[in-house]
Amino acid sequence: AQTVTQSQPEMSVQEAETVTLSCTYDTSENNYYLFWYKQPPSRQMILVIRQEAYKQQNATENRFSVNFQKAAKSFSLKISDSQLGDTAMYFCAFMRYNNNDMRFGAGTRLTVKP
Amino acid sequence: DGGITQSPKYLFRKEGQNVTLSCEQNLNHDAMYWYRQDPGQGLRLIYYSQIVNDFQKGDIAEGYSVSREKKESFPLTVTSAQKNPTAFYLCASSSVEAGHYGYTFGSGTRLTVV
Numbered sequence: 001a002q003t004v005t006q007s008q009p010e011m012s013v014q015e016a017e018t019v020t021l022s023c024t025y026d027t028s029e030n031n032y033y034l035f036w037y038k039q040p041p042s043r044q045m046i047l048v049i050r051q052e053a054y055k056q057q058n059a060t061e062n063r064f065s066v067n068f069q070k071a072a073k074s075f076s077l078k079i080s081d082s083q084l085g086d087t088a089m090y091f092c093a094f095m096r097y098n099n100n101d102m103r104f105g106a107g108t109r110l111t112v113k114p
Numbered sequence: 115d116g117g118i119t120q121s122p123k124y125l126f127r128k129e130g131q132n133v134t135l136s137c138e139q140n141l142n143h144d145a146m147y148w149y150r151q152d153p154g155q156g157l158r159l160i161y162y163s164q165i166v167n168d169f170q171k172g173d174i175a176e177g178y179s180v181s182r183e184k185k186e187s188f189p190l191t192v193t194s195a196q197k198n199p200t201a202f203y204l205c206a207s208s209s210v211e212a213g214h215y216g217y218t219f220g221s222g223t224r225l226t227v228v
Contacts, residue, residue, distance in 0.1 A: 009154070033214045045204065045219035052214075091156055100145050100164065100208055101172065102217065104157040 004094050006105035013082045014113050020067075021077045021108045023092030029053075031097035034068065034075045039089040039107075048090070051075065053097075082112045116141045120205050120220035126228050127192070127199065135190045135223045137205035144210040146188035147217065150174060151202040160203075163188055164210055192225065200227050 003026045013019035025034070036048040051059045051068050058066050063083075067076045079086055092105040118139040127133045137146065145164045149157040159172030163182040177196025182188055188207075192199045202224050206217035 004156075006156075035216055037216075043202065043222050045206075045217075047216045050214075050216055095214060097214070100210060100214075101147065101159055101162050103159070104149075106154055106156040 004092050004103055004105035006090075006092055006108050008108045009106070010109045010111070012111040012113055013079075015082055015084060017082055018078060018080045019082055019110065021079075021090050021092075021110065023075045023077070023105055025073050025075065025092070025094050027073070027094065027096070029096050033095040033097070034066075035093040035095070035102070036064070036066070036075075036077045037091045037093060037104075038086075039091065040085075040087070045091075049077065079110075084112050084114060086110065087112045118205060118207050118218050118220040120203075120223050122223060123221070125223055125225045127225060129227060130194045132191055132193050133225065135192070135203055135205075135225070137188045137190065137220060138186055139188075139207045139218070140186060141207055141218060142185075143207035143218070144185065145208045146182070147206045147208075148172075148178075148180065148188070148190045149204045149206065151204060151222075157204060160190065199225055201225060 005024045032053045034051045038046045038048050049061045049064050063080045065078045089107045091107045093102045095102045121136045147162040148160040158174050161180045163169035179191045204222050205220040208217045
């Protein structure tokens, strides 16, 4: 079974600064997908960014980017120019190729301070 | 607007009672999922279904049951066999062909045993 580990239960960052959230995963698969989801206080899950394992290029979505290290099975999320609205729980998730069920890490609670 | 609707938002259950959580989607998605969220444990998969009249157990199916009689609906019953049902429950859906683009989530149901 695949496992996803987020080793930082809580983090904080000053507004406008950069923060990196860590995620590692364990799998024997070669093809798979990785995701970062954001859950604000409303508890609505919002997809932030996704990465296809067969693509070497790191995914980027505006202020959000990932550092995907396939050999190390690492998938960190970098948030640049942090905003107060980025305060949320962030979940890393793994999905096998050709299998739609997703596995999540325990989450990192991020607080952006003014 | 297309989306996924969970009801009720809050649900209270007496010990020994069965309760059913509703999940409806109008996105024409084939696949639907139920997750349980507890503090510090992220999201854990309860059941999922990729086609009408078929579903599979996830990692923590004991004490839960589901049905998938219609494509749009995937209700979850929390039975009296579930010893610790107090949690936040999230329903999600995805296209089977494009599930690797991520899920659409509902807004969740908070279940409390009283």
